[in-house]
Structures are given as structure tokens and as C-alpha cells.
Amino acid sequence: ARYDIDALKRRLNGIRTEDNPALVKQKSRDFFWYSPKLKRQLDHVVADIIVSPVSEAQVLETLSAAHALAIPVTPRGTGTGNYGQAMPLSGGIVLDLSGFNKVTSIEAGRYVAEPGAVLARIDQETRAHSRQEIRLHPSTYHTASVGGFIAGGSGGVGSIKWGGLRDWGNIISLRVATMEGTPRILELQGEDLHKVAHAYGTNGIITQVEMPLGPAYGWVDVILGFGELRAAAEFANALGEQDGLALKNLAVVAAPAPHDYFLRHKKFLPRESHCVMIMVADFAVESMLAFARRFGGSQVLMRSDKLTAEEAKGLPPTFELGWNHTTLRALRVDPSITYLQVLYPFPNQVDLVDKIHARFGDEVTCHLEFVRFDGKITCFGLPLVRFTSEERLEEIMTIHEEMGAPIFNPHRYTLEEGGMKQTDEVQLAFKREADPQGLLNPGKMIAWEDPNYDYRSGKTFLFKALGEAG
Numbered sequence: 001a002r003y004d005i006d007a008l009k010r011r012l013n014g015i016r017t018e019d020n021p022a023l024v025k026q027k028s029r030d031f032f033w034y035s036p037k038l039k040r041q042l043d044h045v046v047a048d049i050i051v052s053p054v055s056e057a058q059v060l061e062t063l064s065a066a067h068a069l070a071i072p073v074t075p076r077g078t079g080t081g082n083y084g085q086a087m088p089l090s091g092g093i094v095l096d097l098s099g100f101n102k103v104t105s106i107e108a109g110r111y112v113a114e115p116g117a118v119l120a121r122i123d124q125e126t127r128a129h130s131r132q133e134i135r136l137h138p139s140t141y142h143t144a145s146v147g148g149f150i151a152g153g154s155g156g157v158g159s160i161k162w163g164g165l166r167d168w169g170n171i172i173s174l175r176v177a178t179m180e181g182t183p184r185i186l187e188l189q190g191e192d193l194h195k196v197a198h199a200y201g202t203n204g205i206i207t208q209v210e211m212p213l214g215p216a217y218g219w220v221d222v223i224l225g226f227g228e229l230r231a232a233a234e235f236a237n238a239l240g241e242q243d244g245l246a247l248k249n250l251a252v253v254a255a256p257a258p259h260d261y262f263l264r265h266k267k268f269l270p271r272e273s274h275c276v277m278i279m280v281a282d283f284a285v286e287s288m289l290a291f292a293r294r295f296g297g298s299q300v301l302m303r304s305d306k307l308t309a310e311e312a313k314g315l316p317p318t319f320e321l322g323w324n325h326t327t328l329r330a331l332r333v334d335p336s337i338t339y340l341q342v343l344y345p346f347p348n349q350v351d352l353v354d355k356i357h358a359r360f361g362d363e364v365t366c367h368l369e370f371v372r373f374d375g376k377i378t379c380f381g382l383p384l385v386r387f388t389s390e391e392r393l394e395e396i397m398t399i400h401e402e403m404g405a406p407i408f409n410p411h412r413y414t415l416e417e418g419g420m421k422q423t424d425e426v427q428l429a430f431k432r433e434a435d436p437q438g439l440l441n442p443g444k445m446i447a448w449e450d451p452n453y454d455y456r457s458g459k460t461f462l463f464k465a466l467g468e469a470g
């Protein structure tokens with residue numbers, strides 16, 4: 001055996017552990033299989049044991065025992081990540097935080113929760129408490145944990161208004177446990193939050209989150225159809241700039257994907273329609289539709305506030321047609337589909353979308369998510385790619401970058417190659433401080449594993465390096 005798991009169990013008296021191989025295998029996986037490349041590379045990965053602490057004290061006890069026995073620890077919220085982030089490359093412990101999940105306080109504008117709390121449940125509690133809602137969530141709202149979102153996610157529903165997790169103010173404070181003989185709790189705020197956000201749990205275990213809340217609205221789903229993709233993208237971009245219209249999500253998916261892949265919505269979506277999917281506050285629906293009428297060719301295909309009970313039955317919210325749910329729905333119909341993550345930088349985003357899609361034809365189907373980054377509306381893409389070979393996939397990414405659209409590669413499991421998070425000397429120094437033995441989620445941070453790795457590339461990163469984060 002690689003590690004002394006029996007000794008670990010003896011030390012973890014009173015903390016739930018699981019070593020049934022089928023259950024261990026299940027909790028050693030996430031949604032890595034969206035990528036044909038990661039599927040090939042990571043399919044065999046499995047932990048030795050699952051440890052499920054339900055309090056900060058139990059997390060500290062587990063880390064201390066693991067440190068003493070030199071057993072790696074890979075944290076896991078609910079395992080909905082897409083890049084194998086929560087997969088234990090070196091085996092050892094998967095630290096299952098899903099049972100450490102209470103919302104501990106709700107105040108005006110903020111809440112405090114344990115890391116395993118599922119986003120939908122937090123939202124339900126804050127709405128019931130004081131008509132407040134979480135500002136930002138991934139489309140995996142119903143299943144993802146808040147700790148996993150902060151450590152593994154980037155943004156999603158709400159990003160049209162609030163930006164992403166990379167943006168100031170979207171996380172208020174975190175408590176983080178270090179991996180040492182006697183683990184410490186660090187309380188992080190401001191600049192220091194960037195050390196842990198989207199770091200895949202490589203430099204500490206989040207044991208408490210404090211996050212912002214906004215006023216809770218009733219959200220209406222509206223899908224508009226356009227005859228031309230360009231018109232749909234131009235409209236969506238202009239709509240995003242209408243600050244008076246409260247929006248929570250704004251996406252464009254090119255024909256024929258909506259009709260072909262959104263099976264429950266199919267009856268509303270003509271095959272030739274390019275769709276703009278909008279989550280808009282109930283009080284703003286009429287104004288939004290009036291604004292849309294100024295853009296030629298828009299046609300209302302569905303609005304959830306006008307559906308009969310019969311029509312609404314079984315219909316998922318539109319945010320579950322967006323973000324990586326678009327990919328999921330496409331994959332279920334056509335297993336040869338995979339995807340990319342693309343940034344179309346402000347201010348030429350609409351032209352760039354047009355040029356890139358003209359170049360690829362139906363090998364790459366356009367899917368845009370509009371976001372407000374640093375006060376500017378632009379779009380992020382999760383285009384659907386007809387997969388033929390890993391070589392061709394690389395080529396498609398290179399062409400995007402050459403045309404001016406940076407790729408955040410979802411076919412890589414390391415932080416640096418995934419391209420959202422840059423490592424630098426500040427990040428490395430924090431890793432040395434919080435995890436001197438390199439036992440947290442090993443194999444995910446190249447700059448740590450390979451001292452010769454040059455992290456100073458000219459690449460665009462979504463989360464800025466800390467040295468330049470000011």
C-alpha cells in the first residue's frame with residue numbers, strides 16, 4: 001500500500017471514513033469526462049479513503065493526522081468540477097466536505113456558511129430569511145457547494161451584473177486551514193482572497209466562507225429567436241449594457257443547437273433560430289421586450305411567466321441551458337461533442353465572434369455567455385466543438401488565440417495549463433507557507449512540482465497573478 005491507511009483510521013476516531021472501493025471510486029471523480037483528453041488521462045485515478053469531516057475541528061484533526069502520516073489530501077465539495085480538479089492524482093485522502101454544510105449567519109448584504117453548503121440551499125435560506133439572494137452561482141446551482149465554487153469555479157449566473165469570482169467584492173472573507181503538523185486557521189480578506197480563489201484547494205482547505213447577497217427578485221426566463229447569429233450577438237451585447245434592466249443571465253446559442261439539444265424546450269425553438277436566453281427580473285420583462293423590438297428580427301419564442309402549467313411541466317430554468325449545461329445537453333444527444341472556453345475581449349467582441357464562427361463553420365457552434373468584467377460588457381464563449389482528434393482540437397485552440405481570442409483550456413487538469421489561474425512568486429510563497437510538504441491536491445500546480453517551470457508566459461489569465469493583482 002502507498003500509505004498507512006490503517007494508522008490513519010486509528011487516529012481519526014469519531015470522524016466518518018469510507019473505504020468501500022465502489023464508493024471511494026465514485027467520490028474520486030468529477031465531470032472530467034466532458035473532455036475526451038482528460039477522460040483518457042484521468043479515468044484510472046482513485047483515492048485510498050474518503051474522510052468526511054463535519055466541522056472545522058474535524059478538518060483540523062484530519063489534516064494533522066494526514067500530515068503526520070504523509071498522506072495527500074484532495075478536498076472535494078460535491079465533485080461537479082470539469083477539469084479533474086477534485087481528482088486525487090496521488091491517491092490518499094479525498095476530503096469530502098459535503099456534510100460540513102450549515103449556513104451560520106445571514107445579515108443585510110452578506111452571509112456566512114460552511115464550505116459544503118450547496119448554493120441552492122443557501123439561496124433558499126437567504127430568500128426565506130430576508131428576501132436576499134446569492135449574487136453569483138454556477139449553472140450547477142442545485143448541486144455545487146460554495147467552497148467548491150470558490151476553489152474551482154470562475155463565475156456564471158449573475159456574472160452579467162457582478163462579474164466573476166476574480167472580481168473584487170464577490171468574496172468577502174474566508175477561513176482556511178493549513179496543511180501542517182499543527183494546522184493553523186488563516187483568516188483571509190482583500191488581496192489575500194486571490195491566493196485561494198480558483199486554486200483547486202492546493203494551498204489550504206476553506207472551512208468558512210463569507211459572501212455577498214443582493215435583493216431577491218422573481219426571475220423570468222425569456223428566449224428570443226433571431227434569423228442571424230450576428231443580430232443575436234449584437235442584441236445581447238446591447239442588452240447587457242442596459243443597466244436599468246435587472247438581468248441575471250444572458251446567453252446566445254447558435255442554431256441549430258437549441259432545437260437539437262435542448263430537448264425539453266425543443267417545441268418552442270424553431271431549428272433555424274439563433275437563441276438569446278435571458279433571465280430577467282419580473283418587473284423588467286416588458287421594458288426588456290420593448291428594447292428587443294428595436295432590434296430587427298427578434299421573435300419571442302418562450303417566456304416562462306406566460307406558460308400554462310402543462311407547458312411549464314418538467315422545463316428546466318434557462319440557466320440550466322447555459323454555461324456548461326449547454327455542453328452537457330449537447331453531449332447527451334451527440335457524444336462526439338466537446339467544448340472550449342474562450343474570451344472575446346472587449347471592445348471588439350461581436351466582430352471577433354463573427355469572424356471566428358465564419359472561419360470554422362459547423363465544426364464549432366457558437367455559445368456565448370455575456371458578462372461584465374471590470375465594468376465592461378463582453379462575452380465569454382463555451383463553443384461546442386465536433387471532436388475529431390486531440391491534434392485538431394489543439395489546432396482549433398491555436399487558431400482562436402491567433403485570431404485574438406484567448407483560450408482557457410478545459411482539457412488540462414493543472415492550474416497553469418487550464419489557464420485561468422497564473423502562478424507567481426506570491427502564490428508559490430503562500431503554497432510554501434500553507435502546505436510545506438506539498439500534500440494538498442498534489443499534481444495540480446506545475447510551478448510547485450517543477451521548480452524550473454517558467455510561469456511568466458504572455459498568456460491571458462482570468463484570475464490575475466498576485467504580483468500584479470493591484
Ligand code: FAD
Pocket residue numbers: 030031074075076077078079080081082085086097115116137138139140143144145146147148149150151152153154155156157199200201202204205206207323324325328441
Ligand atoms: P468540486 O468539484 O468538489 O471541487 C472543485 C475544486 O475545489 C477542486 O479542486 C477541489 O479540490 C476544491 N475544493 C472543494 N472544496 C474545497 C474547500 N472547502 N477548500 C479548498 N478547496 C476545495 N463552474 C462555474 O464556475 N460556472 C458555471 O456556470 C459552471 N457550470 C457548470 C455546468 C455543468 C453542467 C458542470 C458539470 C459544471 C459546471 N461548472 C461551472 C463547474 C462546477 O460545477 C462549479 O465550479 C462548482 O461550483 C464546483 O463546486 P463543487 O462543490 O462541485 O466543487
